[in-house]
Amino acid sequence: MTTYAETIAAGLNGHGHLLGIEGLRADQISYLLNLADGYVDQNRAVKKTTDLLSGRTVINLFFENSTRTLTSFELAAKRLGADVINMLVASSSIKKGETLIDTAMTLNAMHPDVMVVRHSDSGAVKLLSEKVNGSVINAGDGSHEHPTQALLDALTIRRRKGDLYGLRVAICGDIAHSRVARSNIHLLNTMGAEVRLIAPPTLLPAAVERMGVETFHNMKEGLEGCDIVMMLRLQLERMQGSFVPSIREYFRYFGLDQEKLAMAKPDALVMHPGPMNRGVEIDSELADDLDRSLIRTQVEMGVAVRMACLHALTQGTLNEEPAA
Amino acid sequence: MSKQDRDTKRAFINARLLDPSTGLDVKGALLSEGEKIADLGPQLFKGGVPSGIEVIDCHGQCLAPGLLDMRVHLREPGEEHKETIVTAGQAAAAGGITSIAALPDSSSVLDDVAAVEYVARRAREAKMVKVYPYGAITRNLEGKELTEFGLLTEFGAVAFTDSTKALANAQTMRRALSYAKTFNALIVQHPEEPTLAGGVMNGGEIATRMGLSGIPVHAEIIMVERDIRLVEMTGGRYHAAHISTAGAIDVIRQAKKRGLSVTCDTAPHYFCLNENSVLDYRTFAKVSPPLRSESDREAVFAGLADGTIDAIASDHSPHDQDSKRLPFAQAEFGIVGLETLFPLALQLYHKKALSLLETLALVTCKPAKILGIAAGTLAVGSPADLVIFNPDSPFFIDPEKFRSKSKNSPFTGFPAQGKVLRTVVDGRTIYDRATDQN
Numbered sequence: 001m002t003t004y005a006e007t008i009a010a011g012l013n014g015h016g017h018l019l020g021i022e023g024l025r026a027d028q029i030s031y032l033l034n035l036a037d038g039y040v041d042q043n044r045a046v047k048k049t050t051d052l053l054s055g056r057t058v059i060n061l062f063f064e065n066s067t068r069t070l071t072s073f074e075l076a077a078k079r080l081g082a083d084v085i086n087m088l089v090a091s092s093s094i095k096k097g098e099t100l101i102d103t104a105m106t107l108n109a110m111h112p113d114v115m116v117v118r119h120s121d122s123g124a125v126k127l128l129s130e131k132v133n134g135s136v137i138n139a140g141d142g143s144h145e146h147p148t149q150a151l152l153d154a155l156t157i158r159r160r161k162g163d164l165y166g167l168r169v170a171i172c173g174d175i176a177h178s179r180v181a182r183s184n185i186h187l188l189n190t191m192g193a194e195v196r197l198i199a200p201p202t203l204l205p206a207a208v209e210r211m212g213v214e215t216f217h218n219m220k221e222g223l224e225g226c227d228i229v230m231m232l233r234l235q236l237e238r239m240q241g242s243f244v245p246s247i248r249e250y251f252r253y254f255g256l257d258q259e260k261l262a263m264a265k266p267d268a269l270v271m272h273p274g275p276m277n278r279g280v281e282i283d284s285e286l287a288d289d290l291d292r293s294l295i296r297t298q299v300e301m302g303v304a305v306r307m308a309c310l311h312a313l314t315q316g317t318l319n320e321e322p323a324a
Numbered sequence: 325m326s327k328q329d330r331d332t333k334r335a336f337i338n339a340r341l342l343d344p345s346t347g348l349d350v351k352g353a354l355l356s357e358g359e360k361i362a363d364l365g366p367q368l369f370k371g372g373v374p375s376g377i378e379v380i381d382c383h384g385q386c387l388a389p390g391l392l393d394m395r396v397h398l399r400e401p402g403e404e405h406k407e408t409i410v411t412a413g414q415a416a417a418a419g420g421i422t423s424i425a426a427l428p429d430s431s432s433v434l435d436d437v438a439a440v441e442y443v444a445r446r447a448r449e450a451k452m453v454k455v456y457p458y459g460a461i462t463r464n465l466e467g468k469e470l471t472e473f474g475l476l477t478e479f480g481a482v483a484f485t486d487s488t489k490a491l492a493n494a495q496t497m498r499r500a501l502s503y504a505k506t507f508n509a510l511i512v513q514h515p516e517e518p519t520l521a522g523g524v525m526n527g528g529e530i531a532t533r534m535g536l537s538g539i540p541v542h543a544e545i546i547m548v549e550r551d552i553r554l555v556e557m558t559g560g561r562y563h564a565a566h567i568s569t570a571g572a573i574d575v576i577r578q579a580k581k582r583g584l585s586v587t588c589d590t591a592p593h594y595f596c597l598n599e600n601s602v603l604d605y606r607t608f609a610k611v612s613p614p615l616r617s618e619s620d621r622e623a624v625f626a627g628l629a630d631g632t633i634d635a636i637a638s639d640h641s642p643h644d645q646d647s648k649r650l651p652f653a654q655a656e657f658g659i660v661g662l663e664t665l666f667p668l669a670l671q672l673y674h675k676k677a678l679s680l681l682e683t684l685a686l687v688t689c690k691p692a693k694i695l696g697i698a699a700g701t702l703a704v705g706s707p708a709d710l711v712i713f714n715p716d717s718p719f720f721i722d723p724e725k726f727r728s729k730s731k732n733s734p735f736t737g738f739p740a741q742g743k744v745l746r747t748v749v750d751g752r753t754i755y756d757r758a759t760d761q762n
Contacts, residue, residue, distance in 0.1 A: 022533070100650070100651065101649060119651065121651030121652065121653050121654060122534055122535035122536050122605070122651070122652065122653065123534065123535075123536075123605030123651055123652045123653075124651035126604075126605060127605065127649075127650075127651055141535070142535050142536075142651075142653070143535035143536075143537075144534060144535030144536075145535070179535060182533070182535060205531070205532040205538075206527045206528050206529070206531065206532055206538055206540070207528045207529040207532055208529075208532050210529040210532075211529070211532065211533065
């Protein structure tokens, strides 16, 4: 029997896939962030494209609706000169799962170099990755992981704060159903940040403290001394009584506004993976406050980070031993 | 059965006779006459076997009553691509099992006399292991209207269960336990509070890390606690299936101390594996109730050792590849177990938690007593349902070699001990390792 660590490591890195942050080493994360830093500059230049992936094929296979992540991946691939195909498979039209493997094998026969996959089931992207020859990037699987989101968050923080090490980061909202939260917990812990989760108990998954975080049910307590406040999107269907009783009660106790933010450090910054529910988890004015809100920077960093991931996987540089 | 079969005498010589129902453990021989055990003991055939008797030399190996597996999904009628009465019979025979109790399924709900009769008849025709059907507690397993306990019992139902569905409505359960007393019938529960059991694996750190919805242990504990209060209220006979949690075992232990008519079983995966088996989204380890934490696994093992858990059943649940090669949340629940029940049960013996006889009792006389089936004993006059086995023979479990149509086992490569050498039903050999092709 393989150990847990071996299982994770093989699943994530063994075949040149990026299926999650769990199992990535700090040097691998830093490598991707350094690479992405360079692509930020390229994306701000007049000529935004290179031919690194010229002749390569990238398929964006999305089983779940998405606008910004899909656009971000598409731009990233195009700016590296790849040929890109978007396949949007509405989950209602696929017959349960059997077609997941069928679809994977069909697309695999067309020799894609990279498949970027989003699916509503945890583990579905890993299952698909076992059936294809090229690299697979997880663009979000169920409530499991969304590694490129965590990487773009890390890049955003690093560019403003210089380093992730020692920062106190609060992740607030629907942790239980959030792949963004899980990937961020893994990444921030790996890079030496202190992670706090703030949510009502109904939105915290069981035994989440075992992932190396401290939990709070009170925003003001949890935000104390924080450098970064990450807000999560609360899915509308979870606001109708079973997890939280109402939007107004949720916003009052768990929505981020200037008053609650005052408990954090004076230079604390606010993040959100989008799309935002203004007036539900975040005050509208705060979201637009360019001194405090990094929300638009996150979107910009998203393209650069995805370029770095495509670069690292296609060039096989992610698993190289760190320089001595 | 021909007259010749009826009169055939067979001598099983050079055996280590093991009868868990009496505590017998002695070197000797056993004589079967037709379908029945005619004689046994250390002195039998000391002076040689008279002519006209077929001799089966056990070469010093163990001879015990064949196993009774009290929880098996046959999948026939309805899902023959997963398993049939014939393939399940072959699998059971290779596993040393001579009797199985067949659970209702969604495709074959066993809620009327015709359905129960059908399973009993098909099993007779297959002439392999003996099949005892359960009846459903409620029509169409819907948890509302009771089935005809009396008539179904007359036509062969050994107990009543809604199979993999918990009987959630307290009033219905109360009436089932109450009404069943008319016929001294046993009510078997899938103990899981359904409103807490919407998840796909055990609730806890692993589920949280994997992003899968968890089923808390309390789903099982709450249902067992509630049911025991209803047993107290009604005086009915109650059996909790496949217990998987330390909490539920404690509750049952206390109920037994209070003298209530409560029994329970578990399956090998609940004392051999824990929730780590689902890491990597391994759907072959997806089962209901889910594999639990290591401390629960230890509690199940301890519950077997101290007698709180009365029986081990495979909970054989065949599924084809298409039902399992799916994202974890979409895959079916269930593990095949007919061919691994015996060697995995023997873990209790090899780990010195129980004696060989005590271990055998969990898969023979104890479940037979719970279901009221004439099985699990070497008593003279009992059916000659036997297993010859070597308890120590080591091997690695390989599901590809299973006779079962489905191979959905999480035990690939698991080191086990205990091999079945021969399985005998009503005096006839239905499995012989010497001529086995697998």
